[in-house]
Every structure is written in structure tokens, then in C-alpha cells.
Amino acid sequence: xxxxxxxxxxxxxxxxxxxxxxxxxxxxxxxxxxxxxxxxxxxxxxxxxxxxxxxxxxxxxxxxxxxxxxxxxxxxxxxxxxxxxxxxxxxxxxxxxxxxxxxxxxxxxxxxxxxxxxxxxxxxxxxxxxxxxxxxxxxxxxxxxxxxxxxxxxxxxxxxxxxxxxxxxxxxxxxxxxxxxxxxxxxxxxxxxxxxxxxxxxxxxxxxxxxxxxxxxxxxxxxxxxxxxxxxxxxxxxxxxxxxxxxxxxxxxxxxxxxxxxxxxxxxxxxxxxxxx
Amino acid sequence: xxxxxxxxxxxxxxxxxxxxxxxxxxxxxxxxxxxxxxxxxxxxxxxxxxxxxxxxxxxxxxxxxxxxxxxxxxxxxxxxxxxxxxxxxxxxxxxxxxxxxxxxxxxxxxxxxxxxxxxxxxxxxxxxxxxxxxxxxxxxxxxxxxxxxxxxxxxx
Numbered sequence: 001x002x003x004x005x006x007x008x009x010x011x012x013x014x015x016x017x018x019x020x021x022x023x024x025x026x027x028x029x030x031x032x033x034x035x036x037x038x039x040x041x042x043x044x045x046x047x048x049x050x051x052x053x054x055x056x057x058x059x060x061x062x063x064x065x066x067x068x069x070x071x072x073x074x075x076x077x078x079x080x081x082x083x084x085x086x087x088x089x090x091x092x093x094x095x096x097x098x099x100x101x102x103x104x105x106x107x108x109x110x111x112x113x114x115x116x117x118x119x120x121x122x123x124x125x126x127x128x129x130x131x132x133x134x135x136x137x138x139x140x141x142x143x144x145x146x147x148x149x150x151x152x153x154x155x156x157x158x159x160x161x162x163x164x165x166x167x168x169x170x171x172x173x174x175x176x177x178x179x180x181x182x183x184x185x186x187x188x189x190x191x192x193x194x195x196x197x198x199x200x201x202x203x204x205x206x207x208x209x210x211x212x213x214x215x216x217x218x219x220x221x222x223x224x225x226x227x228x229x230x231x232x233x234x235x236x237x238x239x240x241x242x243x244x245x246x247x248x249x250x251x252x253x254x255x256x257x258x259x260x261x262x263x264x265x266x267x268x269x270x271x272x273x274x275x276x277x
Numbered sequence: 278x279x280x281x282x283x284x285x286x287x288x289x290x291x292x293x294x295x296x297x298x299x300x301x302x303x304x305x306x307x308x309x310x311x312x313x314x315x316x317x318x319x320x321x322x323x324x325x326x327x328x329x330x331x332x333x334x335x336x337x338x339x340x341x342x343x344x345x346x347x348x349x350x351x352x353x354x355x356x357x358x359x360x361x362x363x364x365x366x367x368x369x370x371x372x373x374x375x376x377x378x379x380x381x382x383x384x385x386x387x388x389x390x391x392x393x394x395x396x397x398x399x400x401x402x403x404x405x406x407x408x409x410x411x412x413x414x415x416x417x418x419x420x421x422x423x424x425x426x427x428x429x430x431x432x433x
Binding site: 018020022038039041042043044045046047050051054055058061062065066068069070072073074075077081084085088089092105106108109110112113117148151152153154156157158160161 | 279280281282283284285286287288290291292294295297298299301302303305306307308309310312313316
């Protein structure tokens, strides 16, 4: 719903702006009053809304699962334990299919955290677009984006975390020499093609975390954008579009959480594979 | 859409969440799952074994029942023949007893007869002397006719 004082463009702009805290160009610290001010803050600014929602939902995830894990019984499980066990089993199944049965303590909890955390962050997309920002506005907060995964910082932050693990396992499993050798001998194993191979492989390597993070961001951003556009319609007509889109979006929410997790597993599997292909 | 320190914040919280999940969630839940799997496997195995045991127990019960029926039939047969035997024996005993009773009675009767006869015999001489005295209207000397009186008594 466009307010009286907002044009459609301003309304959309408002919904796509994060609540950022950082150093203004004049040297004072504070919240950015516009999208332009966020840009002027440079790298050392933080999106308070993104952090707030992601950490809150992270605690929701950990809270639920820790309660379930603490009271986990080997007998007949309760509803919460059942739900959590389903998630764990689903993750384990996917790991077994892609990663195999190599012993690895981190890939399980990593994949579970990604699946549930990303799912919860995506889920916030189903909260009607004006509810929380409007409430925040009344409380005096100028911007308040609810869906953390529509902020590329959030998705790229996670993708970088996975990328660091990929590099770690490349070094640990293959060793620096074999890893470096792999970078220059693929895809054309001729010595004079090594520089060319290296450029390709580096692009390939860098593209992985980038596409990993941006894929999730792009899907959720687009979905959010459509909800915002639907919200520009008169209130009595909105449900005609927002209901089907929300139902379809349930699929996207689950699918993107799953895709982010499965790509993590795939990248880690590639980092573990030592044989030539 | 600005790239800024939020990315680092996200990275840090991501690492922390994974760490907590790794320590407090994943091992407990997977452990519970493994254990339950084991329990269920064990349970299924036990059930299969129990079923087999039940089958063999049923077979054994059938055999035992058959045996018992056979024994019972045998016992009934034996009992019947023994009963017949007892009845026969009782009949024999009863007829023996009857014969014995009849014989006893007979000997009693004989004794009575003999006793009556002896009494009669003892008194016959007196009666004879009395009779003769009446006829002769004189006394008869018992000692004189003792020989004749004894003769008369012996004829009785």
C-alpha cells in the first residue's frame, strides 16, 4: 500500500533499503537515513535488520534443536524430536548420496544449520511485506527489512564460510602442491597452456562462492520484489495475486534452502576428491 | 544493496551457529537415531525369532496333544476292561458267597434236626415207659427193659 506521501517508486525503494548503522562521511556514527547514505558509509557499516533477523532465527533454530537433542529419547519420539530427526535424517541422506560415507564431523552439522537457518530466514518472506516494517516505522525505525536472505551480505557471508572450508579441505586432503597443480593442469594438461588453465580455474574457483551466495539472494530478492509490487495494488485486489504467489513461494523457500545446502555438500565433496577427472 | 561489514557479521554468526549445532545438536540427534535404529533392528530380529519359536512350540503342542489323546484312549480301554473284570469278579464272589450262605443255612438246619432228634432220642425211652405204664397200668422197671428202650431210641 502506497502511503499518501510516498510514490510507488519511493515505496519500493523504502522496502528494499536496509537499516544500516555506520560512520557518516562527516565523521559521526549513526543510522543511515537513506539508501544513498548507506552507500556513503562504505564497507564499515552494518545492516542491523539483517543481523537482527538472522541471529534471532539462528537462535530459534538452535533453541528448537537443542531442546529436541537434550530430551532425545531412543524410544518413541515426541513431535518436536520427530520434526528435528526428520531434518537430520534428510540432511544425512543427502550427504550419504553426494559426499559418501567419508568420516567428516563438520559436514553434517554444517548442512543442517544451512538447511534450517536459511529456511527460517526465507520463511520470513511469507510475512506480509508491510506488517513488520510498518510496525517498526511506528516505533521510529526508518527501515526494517525482514528477510535476511534478500541481503547479499547475508548470503555471501555464508557462501564465504563454505568457501573457506572448501579451501581448507583442498589444502588438507590434496595438499598445497596437488591443489596448485590442479589449478594449472586443468582443463588442458599441456605445459604451455598452464597460464590459461590457471585463469580458468581461478575464475571457476571464485565463481563458486559467488554464484552460491547470489543464487539464494537473487531468488529471494525477486520473490520479495514481487510481493512488494503486489502490495502496490488496491488492498481489496491484492489477495488475487499475493495468495497464489505466496503458495508458489513456499516451494521457492524450501527449494532454495535445499539448493544452498546441497551445493555446500557438492563443493565440499569436490574439495575431497583427489582423483583426476 | 551495499556490500559491507554485514557480510563479516553474517560469516561470524554462521560459524558460531554451525559450531553450536556441531557440539550440542548433531551428535545427540544422530546418536538417538542410531540407537533407535539398533533397537528397532533388534526388535524385528526378536520378533522373527519369537515367531519361529511359537511355530515350533505349536508343533510340539500338537504332538503332545496327539500323544495325550492316544494315552487317554488307551487308559479308557484299560479302565473299561478292568471294570468288566471287576464286575465278573464281583459276580463270582457273590455267587460263591450265596452258595456259602446256603450251605451254612443247610448245615444249621441239619444241626437243628440232629439236635431235635437227639432230644427226642433222649426222651423217647421216657415216653415209651410212660406209654407202656399207661397201657399196662403198672410200673415198668426201666432197668429191666433198658436194652429194648435203647433199641427203640436207636431206630429214631
